[in-house]
Amino acid sequence: MSSRPFIFSADSHIVEPNELFLDALPASLRKHAIRAEKVDDMIVTRTDEQVIYKMRPQMIALAGEKRIGARDLAGRMEDMRKDGVDAEICFPSLGLWTYALADAEAEYATTQIYNDWNNRFFAGKLDIFVRCGVLPVRNLDNCVAEIKRLASLGFTAAMLPSATPAGVPRYNQPAWDPVFKAAGDAGIVLVLHTGTGLETVIYERGPGAAVVNYTHQMNDGLDAVTFLVAGGVLDRNPTTQVAIIECGASWLAAVAERMDEVYAAHAPFVHPKLSLPPSGIIRRQVKASFQHDRACIAARNVTGTQALLWASDYPHAEGTFPHSTDVISRLFDGIDISEQEKADILGGNAARLFRLQRPEFAAA
Ligand code: MN
Numbered sequence: 001m002s003s004r005p006f007i008f009s010a011d012s013h014i015v016e017p018n019e020l021f022l023d024a025l026p027a028s029l030r031k032h033a034i035r036a037e038k039v040d041d042m043i044v045t046r047t048d049e050q051v052i053y054k055m056r057p058q059m060i061a062l063a064g065e066k067r068i069g070a071r072d073l074a075g076r077m078e079d080m081r082k083d084g085v086d087a088e089i090c091f092p093s094l095g096l097w098t099y100a101l102a103d104a105e106a107e108y109a110t111t112q113i114y115n116d117w118n119n120r121f122f123a124g125k126l127d128i129f130v131r132c133g134v135l136p137v138r139n140l141d142n143c144v145a146e147i148k149r150l151a152s153l154g155f156t157a158a159m160l161p162s163a164t165p166a167g168v169p170r171y172n173q174p175a176w177d178p179v180f181k182a183a184g185d186a187g188i189v190l191v192l193h194t195g196t197g198l199e200t201v202i203y204e205r206g207p208g209a210a211v212v213n214y215t216h217q218m219n220d221g222l223d224a225v226t227f228l229v230a231g232g233v234l235d236r237n238p239t240t241q242v243a244i245i246e247c248g249a250s251w252l253a254a255v256a257e258r259m260d261e262v263y264a265a266h267a268p269f270v271h272p273k274l275s276l277p278p279s280g281i282i283r284r285q286v287k288a289s290f291q292h293d294r295a296c297i298a299a300r301n302v303t304g305t306q307a308l309l310w311a312s313d314y315p316h317a318e319g320t321f322p323h324s325t326d327v328i329s330r331l332f333d334g335i336d337i338s339e340q341e342k343a344d345i346l347g348g349n350a351a352r353l354f355r356l357q358r359p360e361f362a363a364a
């Protein structure tokens with residue numbers, strides 16, 4: 001092994017052109033265009049009809065060192081070199097709010113516009129960047145169709161909401177089976193990024209709210225895994241891979257063991273029955289990204305090492321840029337782990353899962 005492992009961030013974001021949806025949606029749907037506007041001292045993400053999200057610009061200033069790659073690919077690669085990151089999967093910014101659109105036609109058009117833009121943006125750089133599509137969920141036939149279209153473009157990953165919005169089936173419902181089957185058949189990893197599908201990420205405004213809110217944000221990923229496993233959707237679609245992003249990863253072992261305990265102790269009430277204990281389904285099909293939490297590494301015999309994907313969350317203020325090398329250097333302190341497992345967690349697992357276009361990560 002080389003002295004320095006290959007580093008893949010399993011959670012990064014690109015900022016789309018602000019006019020992307022305004023310009024590309026047909027006139028009949030243009031009122032649903034998601035864009036950001038500066039209003040007084042706030043940055044407001046909105047459509048004509050709804051304010052989706054408000055953020056103080058200070059949140060961006062708090063990030064400290066300037067990010068030059070939020071929108072620009074050359075700048076992004078310069079920041080990656082500075083931060084010691086070799087490759088990334090890139091999620092949207094405006095497109096994260098797609099699930100605020102209740103209109104099925106507008107939602108479908110928005111996902112297709114984003115996916116086509118993403119495909120053009122990263123063209124020619126697929127040995128460094130993994131494209132990730134966004135899937136529509138207001139009509140699951142559209143979702144299946146878009147999975148197939150993304151696969152035909154060579155995509156290996158696509159997003160579903162981490163929390164199912166009101167009016168969309170929850171993740172324990174068989175209504176999801178065609179979606180998970182299509183993804184498994186097409187080799188598309190289903191990516192659930194925290195916060196997506198929620199009406200708001202503000203859960204509390206009282207004492208400790210900042211810590212409460214961002215800590216609580218892992219619960220959407222935790223709930224999604226619990227529903228997908230307990231309801232049998234993953235069990236019935238055993239080749240489909242799910243990646244839970246920006247929820248940390250240490251909860252995954254705890255949920256696996258808790259679900260095994262409940263599955264056995266409450267057996268008379270358990271429907272549907274599963275072909276494996278819940279922990280076995282998690283080991284087979286669930287991955288999670290993390291930045292700092294080290295308990296997931298210590299507990300990797302429960303989830304399997306392959307479940308753990310290190311990530312930077314570039315360019316976000318709460319991410320590890322420009323200190324990723326320092327964070328990584330302390331990640332394994334006091335944990336008995338092989339160099340191979342370290343390399344897998346820092347990059348190999350994600351590069352293989354998302355089929356990064358480099359020969360060393362091609363399937364055996
Ligand atoms: Mn993120």
